[in-house]
Amino acid sequence: GGPMMGKVVFDLDTPVTKTTTGILVLPRDHPLVLKKTLRIEYIIKQSKAACCQCSYCTDLCPRYLLGHELYPHKIMRQINFGLDLPYEIIQNAFLCSECGLCEVFACPMELSPRIINQKIKENLLAAGYQPKFSGKEENPREMKEYRNIPSSRIKNRLRLDKYDEDGRHPLPVIETDPNQVEILLKQHTGVTSKPVAKIGEQVNEGDLIAEIPKGKLGARLHSSIKGKITYIDEERIIIKK
Incomplete structure (x- = not known):
């Protein structure tokens, strides 16, 4: 997130979510x-x-x-x-x-x-x-x-x-094609989404993998890549190509 409302993360393997607005890299003693x-x-x-x-x-x-x-x-x-x-x-x-x-x-x-x-x-x-x-x-x-x-x-x-270098972006923007994605079940307002996909299931990009619990406020989650679901727990779903 941003410098005012964002949170500090030390683990470089932390997944990007739909509410990730930016990544700032600062010295630990900043x-x-x-x-x-x-x-x-x-x-x-x-x-x-x-x-x-x-x-x-x-x-x-x-x-x-x-x-x-x-x-x-x-x-x-x-x-x-x-x-x-x-x-x-x-x-x-x-x-x-x-x-x-x-x-x-x-x-x-x-x-x-x-x-x-x-x-x-x-x-x-x-x-x-x-x-x-x-x-x-x-x-x-x-x-x-x-x-x-x-x-x-x-x-x-x-x-x-x-x-701040006069508004210039300090690093080039590149597109990535990841072989694996980790989709968190709680990355939105409301309750944690409930997985509807199963381990071992093949999914296409855009397929529904987690649903809103009945009668609750939340958000549906969809696969961001085509691949196989290799892991599911109460916090995340992992998909590999």
């Missing part, structure tokens, strides 16, 4: 890599020690500026100090798009409301919690047009400006 690999325990301790309660994370939050009732600074205060705030404050972490503007640009202490929101959502979903929202249309806040951040400033904060 500030962006170090920040994205911090443990959540350290992030919370850092937040408790350094948060100055300025509310800049909310002031510049794109979802807040679009009119949503998302207040990252209140969520941070709840996590830091255990305040008795209305449950809607924490539930509204589900409104967070995890764009990363708060941690990259807004917070003067370089804290990460994005990661906090991400972990809140993960824990609530794991506990079976389903958020409920009114669905009413929101109106953008008056200050929205004055709080847009130039992408050049973001690149500078990410320490990526030196890699």
